Amino acid sequence: MxxxxxxxxxxxxxxxxxxxxxxxxxxxxxxxxxxxxxxxxxxxxxxxxxxxxxxxxxxxxxxxxxxxxxxxxxxxxxxxxxxxxxxxxxxxxxxxxxxxxxxxxxxxxxxxxxxxxxxxxxxxxxxxxxxxxxxxxxxxxxxxxxxxxxxxxxxxxxxxxxxxxxxxxxxxxxxxxxxxxxxxxxxxxxxxxxxxxxxxxxxxxxxxxxxxGDLSAKNAAAVSDKKALPDVVACRLEPLGSTVPPKSVQRQAETTDQSQSERSTTLKVIAINSSPRADGTSKTGIMLEALVGGMREAGAEVETVHLRQKVVKNCIGCFTCWTKTPGICVHKDDMTNELFPKWLEADIAVYATPLYHYTMNATMKAFVERSLPTLEPFFIPNEGGTRHPLRHKLPQAVVISVAGFPELAVFDQLSSYVRFLFGRGLLAELYRPAAEVMKLPEFSETSRDILSATADAGRDLVQSRKISNETMERITQPIVDPDSLAKMANMFWKSCIQEGLTPKEFERKNLVPRPDSVQTFMMIMSRGFNPLNAAGSRAVIQFDFSGEIEGACSFRIENGLIEAKEGRSEKPDLTIQSPFDIWMDIVTGKSDGQQMFMEQKYKAIGDLSLLIRMKELFGNR
Ligand SMILES: Cc1cc2nc3c(=O)[nH]c(=O)nc-3n(C[C@H](O)[C@H](O)[C@H](O)COP(=O)(O)O)c2cc1C
CATH class of the missing domain: 1.20.58 (Methane Monooxygenase Hydroxylase; Chain G, domain 1)
Structure with a gap:
């Protein structure tokens, strides 16, 4: 059995x-x-x-x-x-x-x-x-x-x-x-x-x-035995004690007729994702998926809830949950009917939110505010401040967030808030800056390591309720230097504005952002490089730009690898001399390279077979 x-x-x-x-x-x-x-x-x-x-x-x-x-x-x-x-x-x-x-x-x-x-x-x-x-x-x-x-x-x-x-x-x-x-x-x-x-x-x-309520009919029966009554303590949204055993174990410990050997130690986790973006495009979703995968591997029972698919109305501050129906919210939505009971049942709640205006997004904040029924209205002095007593044992908290900016410090405000909010109940915080670039092919190797570290963190959390420093360092490791990120981001946003497209539409159309400098041109060319098509090729291709943006750069292709360098090369196999705008039209697909060559809009000197292979070598979008 x-x-x-x-x-x-x-x-x-x-x-x-x-x-x-x-x-x-x-x-x-x-x-x-x-x-x-x-x-x-x-x-x-x-x-x-x-x-x-x-x-x-x-x-x-x-x-x-x-x-x-x-x-x-x-x-x-x-x-x-x-x-x-x-x-x-x-x-x-x-x-x-x-x-x-x-x-x-x-x-x-x-x-x-x-x-x-x-x-x-x-x-x-x-x-x-x-x-x-x-x-x-x-x-x-x-x-x-x-x-x-x-x-x-x-x-x-x-x-x-x-x-x-x-x-x-x-x-x-x-x-x-x-x-x-x-x-x-x-x-x-x-x-x-x-x-x-x-x-x-x-x-x-x-x-x-x-x-x-957290009391099912079965638990209420136990309450009449005075065994399952939760202690009331003065604190924030802190669970009772920082190393609470799984609730499944607590629940069974409360059941008098259950023998020791029959107790399940399965850790119950609810993973709450507040990103409005669908999985696949959402970095919150991608990071959460990795974390949850690790938790499941370590034996936890995890349910992921996407708040974008749920109706969680804003708290209206009526205090019905404190007076008329203590512990029960007046709203009849997905929070009351489904999420709140599931959240209370869990041993660990993972709060996964994109960083919006330096804190959790409004969807997650609405969820947090709707936890008001877990508090009693009374004021209790606590550690020099005032707190409300808790009605329920709350799940321990894990916070995971992603941001567009590259500095880890962008999470300072969120971190300060969740540390205060969850107090001793906060098990871990996982923050991933510069998350938007994780999808770019040139960062795929680092991204893979970040996701694998996040999965390790999930396993660690289930096994020891801790994440090692080494894993944390891998999760937060620099993926791109802030200066390059700014250049890439600005090029991308300018392109979206020029095209009149949202980022999602831009990507769906498989468009290439229009470089606005020699450096961003080097980035785009490196991103477009196709190592499979270049395998066996050995060449140096140089660009000499004139017009509004002047400058030179060269790309060394060898053993399926590419190395970009600003400035001229000593012995290029092919040199392209072009007004910057003309070549950028070609790069972004606005005009045809061969046509432009026939019309002598640019010059190619050296091995012209490389010019013919240009699309093949750099056409990886
Ligand atoms: C309304 C809004 C506010 C944002 N605020 C910040 C911010 O304060 N700092 C930051 O680094 N990124 C900010 N971002 C960028 C997001 O954190 C980033 O795009 C993240 O990857 C989004 O997560 P998702 O992919 O799960 O949607 C903001 C994005 C939006 C839409």
Missing amino acids: SLTSVKKAKSSLGKARQVFLYVAPFPALVFFKIWISLGRDPGSLFIVAGSMLAYCSICLALALRWDKPTYFDWAIWAYFLAISLSLVLWKEATAPILVEYAITGVYLCLFGAAFLPPILRLDPFTYHYAKKLVPQAFWSTPVFANINRVMTFVWAGIFAICGLLSLYPSSVTRALVPISMIVGLGIPFNLLFPDYYLKSIGLPTMAAMRGS
Whole structure:
């Protein structure tokens, strides 16, 4: 049997116990009533009532051991105790009353269990069942109390009517009508009223609340055992402790009947990607994919969520999640219904954001703001400042971000923010500057190493919750010097503006950025170099530019490699003398090289076969 199936079997056993506890005492009433109806010897009544008392005592003991007895458990037990004592003390008088009114006694006992507790300022009987279905944060709210009070009094009314009807001796008044009322009125009311009430005051339904709270019905049952109640600590979005074991382990540790050997240690990770760009083009996505790949390899269970595909509305600051429905957001969107519960379930949350205006982007910030239900409203002094207490254990945080600028310092503000926000819960920060050039062929080797280091970081995080300095250095390694990056970026943006195209459109059309200097021309030629086509070739090609931009450069091609050099070469095999603009028109495909040559717009001196092969040697886009 696999670990999962063991887990499933255990959880269904838990449910089976719960159902057993709910219904266990009622067959005693039915059996006792049938026994009386069959007109058995009144002398045997004491034995049967005593046996039922013993049976109900066992049910009570089991309820005490596994959960908590309901008022019905106590009431039915008291009913049989009273009957047994009466039969001992006043056998002759009790037996005929029982024969005539046992069923009225049953309804009276149910009525007492429903009606008396709220009158005596105890919890209504429905609390016991409702607490298994509703997040704990909701239990102390007036809404929860109101719903349960109404349901309790409706049940008390039904039992009272059943009791009154049963005074008339007929199977219609004693069984048919009461059972119809319980099944046809009481139970449907019980199922429908809470959602009706919640909707009528503009709150989310029970299903949405269960989705939002961290307490599933199963966990709530554990809470009634006082085992799964999260500690409340004063801090920011910090999880409790910096080396918390996987929640899967914590959850199982809280389950009393789960043996040590059956515990799964699978680390649950939620990877949240806030880049608006689709995978493939998004550098955030590419880096995250590598990290997640490493985490999976190390055995973590990772779910990646792309916020661009989800509806996460902005927090509207209504504080409903702090007051009316503690822990539950008023919005009914993907955050409430799906992301928030998944995030709370995770051991680690990876926050992957592109750097926008030196911090996380608005999409990620909206996600962070929507975590407000995890906090309680109260102010608590903390380390010289003020904090809100946490309602939940939060996942540990890993932040990964990419930026266009080349300096690592562009992440300083983001880093300062996430360190403050996540505090001790922040496991790691992975920052990749100059990320946009990772897609360029001339940087493919460095990019590969960066991505492989990011995957190593994912493995390290799962295995040791740390990333080694060496891996970090590989992730942040310089990919291009800032000066060259600026030249390349400016050439690219100028080209996009000239063409009237967005970067995406520009790339889709497979256009070549128009060099605006000899240096950028050298970059573009090196990028366009096709090593396969050049294999076996050995040549030096020189360019002499005139016109608006003057200057010279040369390219040495050897063994499938290219070396660009500014200035003239001693012995070029081919020299092209051209106005800069003419040659740039050829490079960007605006005019045809051969046509321009025929029209003598430029001159070629030396090995003209190299001129003919120009497209073949530099046509790698
Ligand atoms: C609105 C906006 C703001 C940006 N702000 C910065 C910034 O402050 N610093 C920076 O280096 N790059 C900045 N960038 C560039 C992005 O960080 C960079 O393009 C990154 O690769 C985008 O990630 P993606 O590929 O996952 O979309 C900004 C981009 C946008 C669209």
